[in-house]
Amino acid sequence: MMHKQDFSNANLTRLGTAARLNDNHMAADEHALQASLAAQVNPVVCDYDAVADVLLCLRQPMVLASSDGTVISVNAAAAELLGDDAETFVGEHWPSWLANPFQSEYATLFASAPLPRPGCCMDSYQHGPREMQLRRADGHLLSINLSLSLMGGVLPVFLIGIEDLSAQKAEIRRLSTLASTDCLTGLANRRSLTENLERQWQQCVLRRTPISVLIVDVDYFKQFNDLYGHLKGDECLRLIASALSSALPSNQCMAARFGGEEFVLVLPGFNAAMAELVARQVSDAIAAIDVSALGLPQGALITVSQGIASESCGQFRTADAMLLSADTALYRAKRDGRNRIALSD
Numbered sequence: 001m002m003h004k005q006d007f008s009n010a011n012l013t014r015l016g017t018a019a020r021l022n023d024n025h026m027a028a029d030e031h032a033l034q035a036s037l038a039a040q041v042n043p044v045v046c047d048y049d050a051v052a053d054v055l056l057c058l059r060q061p062m063v064l065a066s067s068d069g070t071v072i073s074v075n076a077a078a079a080e081l082l083g084d085d086a087e088t089f090v091g092e093h094w095p096s097w098l099a100n101p102f103q104s105e106y107a108t109l110f111a112s113a114p115l116p117r118p119g120c121c122m123d124s125y126q127h128g129p130r131e132m133q134l135r136r137a138d139g140h141l142l143s144i145n146l147s148l149s150l151m152g153g154v155l156p157v158f159l160i161g162i163e164d165l166s167a168q169k170a171e172i173r174r175l176s177t178l179a180s181t182d183c184l185t186g187l188a189n190r191r192s193l194t195e196n197l198e199r200q201w202q203q204c205v206l207r208r209t210p211i212s213v214l215i216v217d218v219d220y221f222k223q224f225n226d227l228y229g230h231l232k233g234d235e236c237l238r239l240i241a242s243a244l245s246s247a248l249p250s251n252q253c254m255a256a257r258f259g260g261e262e263f264v265l266v267l268p269g270f271n272a273a274m275a276e277l278v279a280r281q282v283s284d285a286i287a288a289i290d291v292s293a294l295g296l297p298q299g300a301l302i303t304v305s306q307g308i309a310s311e312s313c314g315q316f317r318t319a320d321a322m323l324l325s326a327d328t329a330l331y332r333a334k335r336d337g338r339n340r341i342a343l344s345d
């Protein structure tokens with residue numbers, strides 16, 4: 001994975017020594033470039049020995065690299081993050097640790113020129129945290145923030161600060177799942193439904209493809225609760241949710257809990273006839289629920305009523321209008337006796 005450079009000073013973790021050795025071989029124009037660089041960055045000549053010592057003491061993952069990107073020193077925290085002993089990484093070209101596009105960006109920046117190139121934007125060489133991915137020694141990708149600091153002086157070096165973002169990312173994922181999921185059934189919640197429906201609506205209108213919504217409402221659910229108790233009612237809603245998921249015809253379609261004992265299916269690309277077929281599959285999946293698994297007597301029935309509305313040639317001006325029309329159709333299905341499917345006019 002790592003691109004090892006022939007770094008002849010690899011064992012010279014004392015930067016002062018490295019600086020002196022390199023300094024002897026430096027061409028006159030490189031001196032000139034360094035001088036101009038030092039003037040831009042920090043005119044004070046750095047004590048590299050002290051820098052290296054401080055770096056090793058820091059608890060934050062830090063790497064010290066020469067101006068061509070070769071790693072000179074890795075502290076214990078950085079080694080742990082990279083996934084191997086610190087010495088393993090000395091001599092490597094640090095941009096090779098990164099996933100693209102940052103690997104290419106930094107590799108180009110640091111590979112050819114022994115110094116930061118004159119005229120190149122200084123922000124490329126020193127910047128605050130930038131989010132990217134780093135490949136650990138075991139191949140796993142890690143989300144990180146990388147900060148780059150250029151220390152100008154006799155021999156410019158780079159301090160690379162790394163912050164592991166995995167825990168933060170995992171927490172964001174957890175919270176975002178919580179914010180979009182209905183906690184009882186595990187389906188998408190109403191907030192997520194509203195966002196998804198609006199997005200799908202916009203896309204379908206733009207592509208001139210149909211879109212349908214299906215509202216599914218459990219019949220006589222108050223009676224169910226009264227007869228078998230609220231907890232059984234909760235279990236029943238979970239089984240219904242799983243039946244709805246199983247009836248979804250594609251990954252683009254979504255099942256959500258609208259509220260109470262009401263659910264909505266969003267069917268992008270589906271016209272009225274196709275949506276009706278899905279509604280029939282929903283009825284079949286609900287009829288197939290094993291009531292004995294709920295501890296209900298044989299013969300106990302769970303049924304749903306469904307209302308469908310479809311947009312294919314400008315019937316509705318908004319997604320909400322389509323949803324309202326599906327609700328009106330659902331009301332008709334209830335009024336006409338329940339356990340049936342009604343299409344909007």
Ligand SMILES: Nc1nc2c(ncn2[C@@H]2O[C@H](COP(=O)(O)OP(=O)(O)OP(=O)(O)O)[C@@H](O)[C@H]2O)c(=O)[nH]1
Binds near residue numbers: 219221222231338
């Ligand atoms: N167990 C349980 N019951 C719920 C939940 N949310 C809503 N309900 C119940 O669902 C029932 C809905 O009753 P109604 O609106 O009268 O509807 P219904 O009895 O299904 O009658 P129709 O829809 O006309 O067939 C109420 O008794 C609510 O308490 C829930 O999360 N769990």
